[in-house]
Amino acid sequence: DGGITQSPKYLFRKEGQNVTLSCEQNLNHDAMYWYRQDPGQGLRLIYYSQIVNDFQKGDIAEGYSVSREKKESFPLTVTSAQKNPTAFYLCASSRGEHDNEQFFGPGTRLTVL
Amino acid sequence: GNSVTQMEGPVTLSEEAFLTINCTYTATGYPSLFWYVQYPGEGLQLLLKATKADDKGSNKGFEATYRKETTSFHLEKGSVQVSDSAVYFCALPRGSARQLTFGSGTQLTVLP
Numbered sequence: 417d418g419g420i421t422q423s424p425k426y427l428f429r430k431e432g433q434n435v436t437l438s439c440e441q442n443l444n445h446d447a448m449y450w451y452r453q454d455p456g457q458g459l460r461l462i463y464y465s466q467i468v469n470d471f472q473k474g475d476i477a478e479g480y481s482v483s484r485e486k487k488e489s490f491p492l493t494v495t496s497a498q499k500n501p502t503a504f505y506l507c508a509s510s511r512g513e514h515d516n517e518q519f520f521g522p523g524t525r526l527t528v529l
Numbered sequence: 530g531n532s533v534t535q536m537e538g539p540v541t542l543s544e545e546a547f548l549t550i551n552c553t554y555t556a557t558g559y560p561s562l563f564w565y566v567q568y569p570g571e572g573l574q575l576l577l578k579a580t581k582a583d584d585k586g587s588n589k590g591f592e593a594t595y596r597k598e599t600t601s602f603h604l605e606k607g608s609v610q611v612s613d614s615a616v617y618f619c620a621l622p623r624g625s626a627r628q629l630t631f632g633s634g635t636q637l638t639v640l641p
Contacts, residue, residue, distance in 0.1 A: 422572075449628070458618065458631050458632060458633040458634050459618070459631045464627075464628060508572075517563055518575075518629055519575070520572035520573040520574065522571055523572045525570075
């Protein structure tokens with residue numbers, strides 16, 4: 417079955433540590449996205465990538481970094497510069513054309529201790 | 530750029546009640562419109578979509594009609610079930626960029 421996987425489902429980190437969230441897709445989609453979701457709120461775009469080896473900042477990129485070395489993978493690093501990293505992180509992909517729906521992974525819940 | 534305004538929640542209904550969640554949009558042209566659903570602790574799933582004006586999207590008993598006259602895409606279901614309890618998001622493409630912009634989400638709780 418094609419889809420998007422995110423790992424781990426739950427992640428705990430200490431303040432001051434960097435942590436990397438995994439996102440893999442086997443849908444052969446060109447575009448991939450990272451969103452942050454806080455309790456009771458909508459989705460905010462962190463980074464997106466329309467093609468391998470290229471990515472752009474979204475609305476809340478500060479304190480985050482990404483890479484896109486392979487079409488199927490788009491890992492997100494939450495750095496120690498992110499002041500309030502506790503949130504639910506969602507990865508998505510799409511064919512990348514205008515007007516396409518996005519397909520979402522199951523999410524990773526990050527908690528900073 | 531394009532934007533969407535979604536009915537604020539939370540919404541609480543009894544099983545078999547009629548559901549309407551309002552969504553209005555501002556857009557250049559006539560982009561596709563989407564409804565997504567998020568069950569507790571999960572990612573978003575596409576519920577339905579409409580790709581042009583006057584289209585009706587439908588899935589799992591839910592319907593939404595793309596109305597250009599009122600710039601609306603309201604979500605409806607004739608008889609909700611407890612299993613429909615979730616957060617519902619309206620979305621549309623963000624202008625010329627290959628991104629989606631999402632509404633703030635509406636929490637629906639259906640009581641037995």
